[in-house]
Amino acid sequence: MQLSSVVLRSANVTTDFDPESVPEPLTVDLKYRANLDSMPQVGEGETKRLGVLVDFQFGLHCGEDDGIVDVLSLTASYLLIYILFKDEDVELDKRCFRHFAEVNGPYNAWPYLRELVQSVTGRVGLGGLTMPVFHPKAVDVTEDEEKGCAQNTLDGPSLGSAMAPQKVSDN
Numbered sequence: 001m002q003l004s005s006v007v008l009r010s011a012n013v014t015t016d017f018d019p020e021s022v023p024e025p026l027t028v029d030l031k032y033r034a035n036l037d038s039m040p041q042v043g044e045g046e047t048k049r050l051g052v053l054v055d056f057q058f059g060l061h062c063g064e065d066d067g068i069v070d071v072l073s074l075t076a077s078y079l080l081i082y083i084l085f086k087d088e089d090v091e092l093d094k095r096c097f098r099h100f101a102e103v104n105g106p107y108n109a110w111p112y113l114r115e116l117v118q119s120v121t122g123r124v125g126l127g128g129l130t131m132p133v134f135h136p137k138a139v140d141v142t143e144d145e146e147k148g149c150a151q152n153t154l155d156g157p158s159l160g161s162a163m164a165p166q167k168v169s170d171n
Contacts, residue, residue: 019125034105
């Protein structure tokens, strides 16, 4: 399987601060969700494609528990298209593709979010926040191994407690 393209499907930015007086200290809130956008289509002689949609919610806040103020809110959705090669005649069920989306989607979309956050924070007067590189944690293979599935133990990148993203549940 190979990543073919990454497309920014939507993005929204909201700010609420005086650019002449940037509030400090700022805390970061980062969440993400990855889902299948489309399953591989079976077609003789055709290249199979898998679509993965990754949604990010990035926020900067200031203040204490009794008076937290949203400084910046950024949401972004990326569509990632993966190509499954013809010689990969492995039959995988939907759980395997869903797991692939949950693990690989955020990892492959991260550099694009990282660039967007740096650009947006610079343009709104916050000096251009540089997010660290995404370092996924280990994935444990379960008893479903014979079906090619693995159990997702990804807690998010190793960013330190202030920037560790939280996976948003699908419920």
